[in-house]
Each structure stands twice: as structure tokens, then as C-alpha cells.
Amino acid sequence: xxxxxxxxxxxxxxxxxxxxxxxxxxxxxxxxxxxxxxxxxxxxxxxxxxxxxxxxxxxxxxxxxxxxxxxxxxxxxxxxxxxxxxxxxxxxxxxxxxxxxxxxxxxxxxxxxxxxxxxxxxxxxxxxxxxxxxxxxxxxxxxxxxxxxxxxxxxxxxxxxxxxxxxxxxxxxxxxxxxxxxxxxxxxxxxxxxxxxxxxxxxxxxxxxxxxxxxxxxxxxxxxxxxxxxxxxxxxxxxxxxxxxxxxxxxxxxxxxxxxxxxxxxxxxxxxxxxxxxxxxxxxxxxxx
Numbered sequence: 209x210x211x212x213x214x215x216x217x218x219x220x221x222x223x224x225x226x227x228x229x230x231x232x233x234x235x236x237x238x239x240x241x242x243x244x245x246x247x248x249x250x251x252x253x254x255x256x257x258x259x260x261x262x263x264x265x266x267x268x269x270x271x272x273x274x275x276x277x278x279x280x281x282x283x284x285x286x287x288x289x290x291x292x293x294x295x296x297x298x299x300x301x302x303x304x305x306x307x308x309x310x311x312x313x314x315x316x317x318x319x320x321x322x323x324x325x326x327x328x329x330x331x332x333x334x335x336x337x338x339x340x341x342x343x344x345x346x347x348x349x350x351x352x353x354x355x356x357x358x359x360x361x362x363x364x365x366x367x368x369x370x371x372x373x374x375x376x377x378x379x380x381x382x383x384x385x386x387x388x389x390x391x392x393x394x395x396x397x398x399x400x401x402x403x404x405x406x407x408x409x410x411x412x413x414x415x416x417x418x419x420x421x422x423x424x425x426x427x428x429x430x431x432x433x434x435x436x437x438x439x440x441x442x443x444x445x446x447x448x449x450x451x452x453x454x455x456x457x458x459x460x461x462x463x464x465x466x467x468x469x470x471x472x473x474x475x476x477x478x479x480x481x482x483x484x485x486x487x488x489x490x491x492x493x494x495x496x497x
Contacts, residue, residue: 224447225384229439229489230405232282232412234272235304235365236432239286239346240293242269246286248344249273252321253306254314258283267291275361278496282362282412287432295346298428300480302417303341303349305364311338311354318342329354348430360411365434368425369480372399372418374455378478379403379414382451383436388413397421425480433475433483437492444486445474455479471495 239245242260249255250273258278260271267290274283284304308314311329319325326349327341338354351364369375379385380403388402397420404413414434438444445463452458456479463474463486471491477483 221443222381222447222450224440224443225382228384228444229437230384231437232365232404233278233435233437233487233492234274234283234285235434236285236287237348238292238295238430238432239288240295241345242271242286242288244345246271246273248321248323249284249286252318252323252344253350254317255284279493282360284362295430296426296428297347297430298426300368300425300427300482301348301431302366302368302415303351303364304362305351305353305366305415307353307355307358307361307363309355309357311340311352314352315340315342346430355409358410363408363412364415365412366415366417367480367482368422369416369418370423370425371479372401372416374479375416375418376401376403378451378455378457379416381455382448382457382476382478383484385414427481433485435485435487437489438486439489441472441474441486441488445476448474448476448486452476452479461485465491469495 246257250257255273255275258272258274262269268287270285270287272278272283272285274281315325315329322345324343325340326343329338329340331338340352341349342352343349376387385403385405388404388408390401392399399418401416402408402413403416404411441463445459449459457477459474459476460483461473461475463472465472472488473485475483475485
């Protein structure tokens with residue numbers, strides 16, 4: 209399939225996403241001051257600056273930050289577009305999640321570094337968990353979760369959806385994810401579904417949230433997309449294309465190499481308009497060399 213030859217739908221073909229070698233690579237969001245954001249993410253959260261580059265011909269700079277190397281960890285890509293210093297985060301994006309073994313200590317460090325604590329650390333009602341919420345200087349929200357040591361500290365991307373059952377089915381069929389957890393909070397008028405490729409306490413997941421009766425959200429222009437790995441962008445794109453005909457969404461970039469760097473990708477939006485990019489595994493690792 210790597211040659212881009214046509215794909216004929218079959219039961220085996222539709223099982224491809226579950227057999228593919230996939231993991232969350234990075235989430236992309238825009239910031240108005242790249243150096244300030246790097247400083248905050250490294251000093252307040254304890255992330256590391258993994259790489260930084262300037263692309264003057266396209267008038268933007270970006271930096272990758274995270275708790276471990278990109279070869280095996282989910283990270284954040286911060287993007288600064290020349291001359292743009294403010295972004296609208298919108299009402300649909302929820303938060304990123306960070307797991308920590310010392311939530312009280314982390315919250316105090318974030319406070320001293322200029323972060324805004326929007327919920328002090330406290331147990332979750334009805335659960336054996338302590339969480340807190342903070343925002344960075346741009347206004348992006350982060351949920352801090354007290355957990356035992358985990359290989360993936362950057363552990364969640366929360367997005368609002370209009371039809372949770374439809375979203376669950378889309379992420380299962382188009383992306384091969386599994387439903388890790390689903391719970392309803394009628395007292396707070398929402399339902400949550402955790403979708404991912406492994407145990408939600410050990411790796412990164414999408415946290416999809418349905419707010420009772422809310423079917424429209426604003427996307428804003430701050431949060432951009434999540435990138436996920438694949439062994440075959442052509443085959444993966446064909447599956448996504450087929451699923452969008454049933455559940456909604458659309459391919460926004462046909463599979464193929466990016467001019468200049470030759471990394472093969474494909475991109476699409478889900479039924480709610482959230483963008484996903486699938487990136488060839490081998491090509492991605494070559495980018496990091």
C-alpha cells in the first residue's frame with residue numbers, strides 16, 4: 209500500500225487500524241510568544257525543550273516540548289506565526305492532561321512561575337483521585353492528575369463533541385482506538401469517553417466530552433491538531449475516507465509526501481471538525497535524526 213495503489217474495501221481492510229503500529233506523536237497549538245511559552249512549559253511544568261526551529265520562508269517558528277524524547281513520548285508542538293501575538297482558544301478545546309506523582313508540589317511550582325491555578329488540588333468526588341486545573345500564560349488549560357509513575361506523563365487531550373456515541377464509533381473504526389472508559393455525570397450535565405491505544409493510566413488518550421444538549425462549539429484558532437503514527441498513510445487514509453462516508457468528517461490532505469522533507473502524511477477532520485494528522489512511522493523517525 210505504500211505505493212499509493214487503490215484500496216479495495218474488505219473486512220480485513222477495515223481491521224487495518226487495529227493492526228497498525230500507532231501512537232500519539234504530538235499535539236499542535238499556537239502561541240503568541242514562543243520563548244515565553246518555552247520558558248513556562250520547561251520551568252513550571254518541568255518539560256524539556258526537545259527541538260526548536262525557525263522557518264522564515266513560511267513566516268513561523270516552532271518548538272517541541274515534552275517529558276521525554278519524541279521517539280517514544282507524546283509531546284507538544286508550540287507554533288508562533290510571525291506578528292500574531294494573540295489567539296482565540298474557543299469553547300470546544302478543553303485541556304491537556306499531565307500526570308504527576310507530586311501534584312501539590314507541582315501546583316506550587318506552577319503558581320510561582322506565573323501560572324493561574326483555576327482549581328486547587330482536591331479529590332474527585334466518588335473517585336480515588338486528586339486533580340487540579342491550571343492555565344498557562346496564553347490561556348490553555350491543563351488538568352493535573354495525581355498518579356503513580358507512568359511512562360507517559362502528557363496523558364490527555366480533551367475535546368468537546370456533539371454526539372458522543374458517534375465520536376466513539378468514529379475513533380474506533382477510523383483510527384483503531386479502544387474505548388478505555390466511559391462515565392456519565394448527570395449532576396454536572398456531561399458524559400466522558402476516554403479513547404486510546406492502551407490503558408489510559410499508562411499512555412495518552414483522547415478525552416471526549418459531551419455536554420448535555422450542546423451540539424455546537426467554537427474552534428477558535430489556537431488549538432490545531434493531534435498527530436498519530438501509522439505504518440501506511442495510504443491504507444490508513446483509505447479507511448478514514450470510507451468511515452467518513454458513514455459517520456461524517458472528511459480527508460483534508462490526501463496521503464503523500466510533504467514537499468521538501470518527504471515525510472508521508474495524510475490529514476482529516478472528524479465529524480466535529482477536529483483535525484488529525486497521520487504520519488508515516490519511518491519517515492517521522494528520519495525527521496528526528
